[in-house]
Amino acid sequence: MDYLIPEWEKQEFVQLVFPHKNTDWACCLEKAINTFTEIAYAIARYEKVLICYEDENTVSHLKHKNFIFKKVKNNDTWARDFGAISVKTDNEVKLLDFKFNGWGLKFPANFDNQISRQIFNIHKSYNFVLEGGSIDTNGKTLLTTSKCLLEANRNYPLSKEEIETFLKKELFVNEIIWLNHGFLEGDDTDSHIDTLARFANENTILYCKCEDKNDIHYVELTKMEKELKKTGFNLIPLPLPEPKIWDNHRLPATYVNFLIINNAILLPVYEDKNDKYVYDMFCEIFPQREILPINANTLIKQHGSIHCITKEYFSDTLK
Numbered sequence: 001m002d003y004l005i006p007e008w009e010k011q012e013f014v015q016l017v018f019p020h021k022n023t024d025w026a027c028c029l030e031k032a033i034n035t036f037t038e039i040a041y042a043i044a045r046y047e048k049v050l051i052c053y054e055d056e057n058t059v060s061h062l063k064h065k066n067f068i069f070k071k072v073k074n075n076d077t078w079a080r081d082f083g084a085i086s087v088k089t090d091n092e093v094k095l096l097d098f099k100f101n102g103w104g105l106k107f108p109a110n111f112d113n114q115i116s117r118q119i120f121n122i123h124k125s126y127n128f129v130l131e132g133g134s135i136d137t138n139g140k141t142l143l144t145t146s147k148c149l150l151e152a153n154r155n156y157p158l159s160k161e162e163i164e165t166f167l168k169k170e171l172f173v174n175e176i177i178w179l180n181h182g183f184l185e186g187d188d189t190d191s192h193i194d195t196l197a198r199f200a201n202e203n204t205i206l207y208c209k210c211e212d213k214n215d216i217h218y219v220e221l222t223k224m225e226k227e228l229k230k231t232g233f234n235l236i237p238l239p240l241p242e243p244k245i246w247d248n249h250r251l252p253a254t255y256v257n258f259l260i261i262n263n264a265i266l267l268p269v270y271e272d273k274n275d276k277y278v279y280d281m282f283c284e285i286f287p288q289r290e291i292l293p294i295n296a297n298t299l300i301k302q303h304g305s306i307h308c309i310t311k312e313y314f315s316d317t318l319k
Helices: 024-044 112-119 160-171 218-229 275-285
Strands: 013-017 048-053 067-071 085-089 092-099 124-129 135-137 141-145 175-179 197-201 204-209 234-239 259-261 264-269 290-295 310-313
Touching: 013 024, 024 048, 024 264, 024 290, 048 112, 092 112, 124 160, 135 160, 135 197, 141 160, 141 197, 160 175, 175 218, 204 218, 218 234, 234 275, 259 310, 264 275, 275 290
Parallel strands: 013 048, 048 067, 092 124, 141 175, 204 234, 264 290
Antiparallel strands: 013 310, 085 092, 135 141, 197 204, 259 264
């Protein structure tokens, strides 16, 4: 059977792209490297970690038998969005390389768009913009947002119907759920699904819920919840963290941006009153996996979290 591989299948390694002084992390580079390092060592307890870097000085401290190093030139560090997408076809894992254009031409992406072709054995490349954070799957169903996939600087003039037909064919999915509502203030991605709603297993979706009617997110996330209730999946709401403010703007903190790895989950936490509640929830939802809380307050300063900076792979596809 041909299918888009869900995150919970057995992984070979997870990719990280380390920050350096010429990335947007320059404002908090030491703290960013510390967070990336913590994540790298957490993953290495369970599987290999592919560490891509531009500046040797940012990774010279990293020592572990599960670390694999690749030197590449990079604009930024969001491996989720410029990384290759894994499908299973003809009983083999194959990598698909889609175009990355800096979230609809918002940021430079000339180097990031080349990374996958430089380091992986790519089965097929497309002149179609698709970021890994814009889709989520249980293997059969694709979950996405219309704000992102239909945004004018991605794949215009393709219609929604044309995009759906293309994705079903190339990603081997039977159904696409388009969410027309939901956003996080401070998000640069035009509502990536991996900040809003994610599959926990074949039948269950975790999603952001806002209880505060005075919060800017309340109306949109309530409308998103109504859309999700029409899907027929089991739904588990996750609270929004309290507002996190930096440089006079609100940051897109979300518990939905977790990473599933072999036998564990990396859960973003924010020194927030909801952290313990969400940790306990994850222990119940994923009883077979160890839950590893990671402080993501530095990551959200650049408007992403744990899932955004990581990309999982399911076979040895390195050149």
